[in-house]
Amino acid sequence: MDSADLSTRLTSLDPAVGLRAVGALHRLAEQVEASSVARARAQGWSWEQIGDALGVSRQSVHAKHGK
């Protein structure tokens, strides 16, 4: 699908589907974050490097994902 197709599709999208998609994207983002942080730690990334990659502080990423 090219970007013109997608933008036509988004402007004609039923808001119920659009809002459900946003919820689904949040869930997907949380899950991709959880699995990626676990793999980054296993490969030796520091909390600071992971925080920088996610655009949040070392403390907040550690509070969320640290054991």
Next chain:
Amino acid sequence: MFEQFAGETRAAVSDALEEARLRGDRRIGTEHLLLGALSHQPAAAAGTGLGVDAGAVRDALRELDTEALTAVGVDARGVDRPPIPASRKRTPFTSSAKSVLGGALAEVRREGARRITPAHLLIALLETKEPDPAADVLTRLGVDRAAARERLRRAA
């Protein structure tokens, strides 16, 4: 309200929290309460409730998400989707999940019962209207709400 919960209802609510983590949600919604309540109905009530089990609800929720993502051009099939870490703070209920808890309490009063059971939660969940997440999934699964409510009340 929580002190009036029967043991299975407490277990249903803590399962709802677990279902939220499994799905990647940071609040407990009506769809998670539905999954928790279905998992803690007494085995004897299996055929007397909604006519669907927790597995069917999980599958339908996943399908609804996949369809919505496809509608915005996102294909997440095959992506590793582990449970998200438990929050250190208390996980809040969504506002519709709070109304369902209130509705379960109203059902208990109507019956003159003393304890809130998973069946009371299910009766309150049947009252939700789309686009509430539990209502969406009940519709997707073709649950006959009036018939299910009758069966649950008769079994009480």
